[in-house]
Amino acid sequence: MNVFIYTLSLLTICFTLIPLIKHEYWIFRIFDYPRLQKLVLTVFCLLLLLSRFDHPPAAFEWILLTILIANGIYLSSQILPFTPLSKKQVLSVKENIEEQSISLMVSNVYEDNINTVGCLKEIALANPDVVLLLETNGRWDRETRSLSVEYPFHVRVPLENTYGMLLYSKLPLSAIKISYLVEEDIPSIHCVLSLRNGLNVQLYAVHPTPPVPNENPRSTERDKELLLIADLTKRSSNPVIVIGDLNDVAWSYTTELFLKMSGLLDPRRGRGFYNTFHAHYPFMRFPLDHAFFSSDFKLQELKRLSNFNSDHFPIFIKIQYETSASKQQESLIPDAEDIETATEKKEEPTEI
Incomplete structure (x- = not known):
């Protein structure tokens, strides 16, 4: 013993x-x-x-x-x-203003999952303004096309490598760009969303590869993609939202480095884990699916949605733009070592 x-x-x-x-x-x-x-x-x-x-x-x-x-x-x-014992990084709104708000649903559907009907039902129940479906191949693209009725604005990048993306929006999209920042078969979607009050918001949808033996033995490509997105975020003149399956947990040093370099906020801080993976193994669950945003947004709602046979739970978030929010909320600040580490990671060669 x-x-x-x-x-x-x-x-x-x-x-x-x-x-x-x-x-x-x-x-x-x-x-x-x-x-x-x-x-x-x-x-x-x-x-x-x-x-x-x-x-x-x-x-x-x-x-x-x-x-x-x-x-x-x-x-x-x-x-x-x-945990709720800590200070909230993102404050809750005091008054809901629909014209200044946006709701988003992020869901890694698991490519081999055939329950597209369950996915559509979950979207209908949550009724978000924006839907991001990940791991979507041609079959998922075809079987979810009905979303275009309620979501007339969309960007579809179906792939058969588990890194396809489908983005549907009720709000107008512009400046749409599909980028392959690090790996030639791993896309990210960059576009501008127009809120109901006319405010333009920069949106990045990402799904980098995880550091696991059967996919990628290193975190180099994941880290590099996230830090390149951080650079784009810092250069944006619009408020920013980054959503997706980052294949990294909220508390890792690489996610923290991304938040420091981008200046974005994490609504989980001070609230809870909101674990999204693995849906079938309660003891082995981690927060892998994220929504980060600039400090001029406050939180209306954050919740984990019901699973529809995927290995991920969907996550739903509703945020609201407020001009005074950036003066009330603080992002993480990088030090000299963080900046040096980020620079090295972005310059490190990746495997072709």
């Missing part, structure tokens, strides 16, 4: 230490994801270790206990910003 406790405890500590090594190989980045799970494992190991303290503990056990406590404190401090 002791061997099991010691082994599990040491593995849990290693799982926490590994992502501190800022290497782009997948084994280092994948352990960014299960932060809450690592905290649960840490508490479990602590309880197991304490349950064996009915005899004079060895020096090793005291050391292990101390390290586990430190591990739990560290993980808790990393999770705290994404």
